[in-house]
Amino acid sequence: MHSFGQRANAIATFSLTILAVICSLASFTDNFSAPSPKAEVKVSNFNWLQKQRNGNDEASLTLNISADLQSLFTWNTKQVFVFLAAEYETPKNALNQISLWDKIISSKDLAKFSIRISNKYRFIDQGSNLRGRDYNLTLHWHVMPKTGKMFADKMSMTGFRLPEEYR
Amino acid sequence: MEKAGLPEPITKRRRMGWIRENVDSIRSLQKRQVLTQAVSLGMIVTSALIIWKGLMCVTGSESPVVVVLSGSMEPGFKRGDILFLHMSKDPIRAGEIVVFNIDGREIPIVHRVIKVHERQDTGEVDVLTKGDNNFGDDRLLYAHGQLWLQQHHIMGRAVGFLPYVGWVTIIMTEKPIIKYLLIGVLGLLVITSKE
Numbered sequence: 282m283h284s285f286g287q288r289a290n291a292i293a294t295f296s297l298t299i300l301a302v303i304c305s306l307a308s309f310t311d312n313f314s315a316p317s318p319k320a321e322v323k324v325s326n327f328n329w330l331q332k333q334r335n336g337n338d339e340a341s342l343t344l345n346i347s348a349d350l351q352s353l354f355t356w357n358t359k360q361v362f363v364f365l366a367a368e369y370e371t372p373k374n375a376l377n378q379i380s381l382w383d384k385i386i387s388s389k390d391l392a393k394f395s396i397r398i399s400n401k402y403r404f405i406d407q408g409s410n411l412r413g414r415d416y417n418l419t420l421h422w423h424v425m426p427k428t429g430k431m432f433a434d435k436m437s438m439t440g441f442r443l444p445e446e447y448r
Numbered sequence: 449m450e451k452a453g454l455p456e457p458i459t460k461r462r463r464m465g466w467i468r469e470n471v472d473s474i475r476s477l478q479k480r481q482v483l484t485q486a487v488s489l490g491m492i493v494t495s496a497l498i499i500w501k502g503l504m505c506v507t508g509s510e511s512p513v514v515v516v517l518s519g520s521m522e523p524g525f526k527r528g529d530i531l532f533l534h535m536s537k538d539p540i541r542a543g544e545i546v547v548f549n550i551d552g553r554e555i556p557i558v559h560r561v562i563k564v565h566e567r568q569d570t571g572e573v574d575v576l577t578k579g580d581n582n583f584g585d586d587r588l589l590y591a592h593g594q595l596w597l598q599q600h601h602i603m604g605r606a607v608g609f610l611p612y613v614g615w616v617t618i619i620m621t622e623k624p625i626i627k628y629l630l631i632g633v634l635g636l637l638v639i640t641s642k643e
Binding site: 286304308359360362364366371372373374375376377378379380383385387402407421423425426427428429430431433 | 523524525541542543544545560562563564565566567568571574580585606607608609610611637
């Protein structure tokens, strides 16, 4: 009545459907978690502010970053990508986002940390607008699931200001 | 003799008629079957096309699903994972994973945005990307002398993720024999299957 091919086809279709349903359910459960991450960032030392030969300003700073992102982890979380960006406005650009540091957190145990580090990526402006510039430091986190929808959030810390003169 | 000889032509005629009828029915049946199979094959192809084009409309991206080919975003995305793209009007922001095309490069790249400069007057963006697993940023991958990506380079941003499924495509592009074999077997199945 039913050939081997028909049976194999039915089994394959059914199991793939079930797999897809389970994957989307796993992704859906992420909606019920209400994470409460905590983070604090301080500029522990301002190293220097200079004008490059091509006219762009570059700054260097040392950061104290402590964060507890353990609540972001659910059973469907593969990793959390966390990065710190300096964000500021200049006459030329409505928004400048410069990533200064980032880290891949692969497990819940590693999600609570405190480090002191100088900026990993160069803090360079498009132009020479960094002197006396107000900026904020924003910690962003992007949660990568084992399967399904990715989500992201951030925490902004305001009230930072670059020095008035090159040094 | 006459009586005995009479039945013969009738049975002959009958037999001839029976065969003709049967042949005719087989002929028409085959025609019908071939037609149905052609139609069902067409349905499969067109529904696949409809799903693909529909996804293009919904997501606003010219390729709504991409397969990760390199390990530059590990451990987040591995080779063979599938990404779902979305192209909304929202401006690009740091941290987002975008798929972009470089002039003179055939294969699009999936990397994370680490720097954004958005113009005050025009709202145009300059974007710098980097692979999570790479040591340096992507300026070496860009076209010669190119420092930033602009909006038109970007095909979409990754919003969802499905592991392993892309291996099917990778295997089929790298071993075309398997592709032709698969198409041949499937085609044969469609043609020979009754109903």
